């Protein structure tokens with residue numbers, strides 16, 4: 176048997192999606208390694224990162240997939256979504272177009288992902304309040320319409336990052352356990 180699998184009770188796959196440069200890779204590096212990078216290297220994405228999360232008496236290994244920049248070419252394939260139980264759908268609160276594109280991302284999720292996938296909508300870069308283009312109320316009301324969890328995050332200042340991932344993993348755990 177594989178000791179890698181034995182050490183946890185559940186292994187969950189989740190994906191990060193959203194337009195290019197909204198902060199997906201930095202949200203993941205903040206969650207997985209507590210790192211933030213000022214420079215963006217869209218084509219040098221890691222494939223995925225792991226983190227173990229204790230929920231009650233169960234140990235969950237969360238495997239979070241990041242794109243390697245394919246979203247720039249609208250080239251995310253169905254294999255990226257395969258087996259994913261959760262998604263963090265990210266927009267940039269300082270770029271309205273990334274919010275407008277959420278409908279497209281939700282459409283893609285419905286096409287490729289499982290219907291009971293736990294989706295958390297994240298308005299990232301909340302630290303850049305001087306250049307905000309999307310209000311928190313707009314994020315909230317879209318989330319309500321589409322039945323998503325929602326929060327605003329800052330990968331840069333480490334605001335709500337842990338909470339966002341834990342909400343997703345907790346939601347999956349509720350369905351799976």
Ligand code: GDP
Pocket residue numbers: 194195196197198199200201202212213214215216217299300301302303328329330331332
């Ligand atoms: P991705 O293409 O969605 O993976 O986005 P990246 O994680 O590569 O981030 C794109 C750019 O936005 C980088 O220059 C990051 O430093 C910056 N960035 C990411 N998250 C934040 C944040 O919360 N606040 C600020 N101010 N910048 C951020």
Ligand code: MG
Pocket residue numbers: 199200201216217220241242243244
């Ligand atoms: Mg990236």
